[in-house]
Amino acid sequence: MELTVERLGHLGDGIARGPDGTAIVVPRTLPGEVVTGTLVDDMLENVRIVTPSSDRVRPPCRHAGPCGGCQVQHVSDSAVRDWRVDVVTTALAAQGLEAEFLPMHVSPPASRRRATLGARRTKKGAMAGFHGRASDSLVEIPDCKLLAPAVAAALPLAQDLAAVAGSRKGTLAVTVTSSGSGLDIAVSGGKELDTPLQVELAKLAGASDLARLTWGGETVAQRRPPFQTFGRARVVPPPGAFLQATPEGEAALLADVRTIVGDAKRVADLFAGCGTFSLPLAETAEVHAVEGDSAMTKALDRGWRDAEGLKRVTTEARDLFRRPLTPDELKRYDAVVLDPPRAGAQAQVAEIAAARVPVIAYVSCNPTSFARDVRVLVQAGYSLETLRIVDQFRWSTHTELVARLVL
Known part of the structure; x- marks a missing residue:
């Protein structure tokens, strides 16, 4: 069977159309490529590229073929950037949203810590x-x-x-x-x-x-x-605790979160982890850090107590999926930082919308759940002002972003 690949899917594989119009997955191919292969269910196997795309490149790693650690090493950097923007734009459009994209940050090779x-x-x-x-x-x-x-x-x-x-x-x-x-x-x-x-x-x-x-x-x-260093603080996370994938990616996210929060005096950092954002923000604001894992909040608290020159940081171990902060609790804050897992923060976002916190810095690792949550906020009167994709999972299908929302 001969097919022409139409687009790159969200998992990094080419997508073509069969004779009956159904979508067919064509692994490791690019838009515009003419390919042949054997159709098995909805996937083309034994793929041979007849006409390669100009965006196809030689993978920099010799393990790229069999290894599942990277999915898009065969794609040029510029095409990967365009694809990531398209993934986020499509997720936003599905919720009737759009945003101004700031320049993308891409972590360098050999940086996954x-x-x-x-x-x-x-x-x-x-x-x-x-x-x-x-x-x-x-x-x-x-x-x-x-x-x-x-x-x-x-x-x-x-x-x-x-x-x-x-x-x-x-x-x-x-x-x-x-x-460290x-x-x-x-x-x-x-x-x-x-x-x-x-x-x-x-x-x-x-x-x-x-x-x-x-x-x-x-x-x-x-x-x-x-230890890990977050701003002026050193934190010893519990074993296996969440950490941003690269120092460069973390720095890019933090820089945008700082800009979004601005001169806020009181900040709620929700899904705070071990203090990636809480502790640097405490250089200029009082911070209440909420995280579901008590071991992480204890590590964050110890890091704050051992640091010098930081404003007050309080911690709370709380399941924000089952027991989100309420409007009465949120109304004391000038800004909220959200960094939820892939499922997003649906329950918490509803409470933030009701509380009308003036500024939100939303860090997301899933454009789909992010767009769903932002739609709720936009319907409540917020504007999605800017958005930056932070590609710290280089050569993977994982897309992270940080966005500014204001009333």
Whole structure:
């Protein structure tokens, strides 16, 4: 079957139309390309590109074919930018919205400071890497162009962890985070922790000079507190806690959040994590930080108490999906920062709209849930003024953004 690819879908695959007009997914292709292949259900397999697009480039990483860590390395940077803008524009248009786009920020290669590696025992030893595209298989990635050097250096250790306490039937999830004092590694999916295993793991942690190693949520070795720096504060997050993917991406988001909040004197930071925005904003404003995970709020509070020169920061562990802040609670704030997970903040947004907080800085990792939430705010009288895409998950289908909404 011969087809012409019409567009790039939100998962990074080409979309063509079959003879009957139905959409057909054509993996790793670009708009305008003429392709042939075998149609299986709604996907074209055994794809051969007859006429390539001028936007097709040679992937910078030699692992790009089998590895599932990146989806759009075969697309030129300019085409990726256009595609991300189109993804967000389409999500907004579905809700009857539009926005002024500020220039996109793109994190550089080799900047991912946190990644979850898969590690597994094999007949000959062990292997570690990323899962293959739509597969449970592992692909080794010794020349990965995505990971920061410190994170990439943990690949041999991930193999050692699998050899010591992994299974040939299961895969360890090894979350590696670069901290200010060394690598912070959290492992799940391995053998049950007992005394002999704890001894072996402590030896590995010492040999690799890890800041911290946790196994199944339990700390087995900590040579130094693995801190992250947020403004003037140092915070030691709980194992596996959320962290923006790249320092450059975090800096871009923070710069826009600062600009949006402006000279607000009291700020509510909702879905605050460990203080990515709360602590820098506390340099000029009092901040109330709300997060569902109590371990994160405790880490944030300790970071604030140990820092100098910050205004008052209060913390609250609260499930904002089930118990959002009410208008009576919100009316004391001049600005709100929202950074929810992919599901968005539907319940909380309804309360913010009722409270009519003057300024909102909305950080989102899902254009669809973002557009849904913004529609509620616009209907309540807010204006979606500016929006910036922050591409810190380079070469992936993940699109993050930050937007300014005002009454």
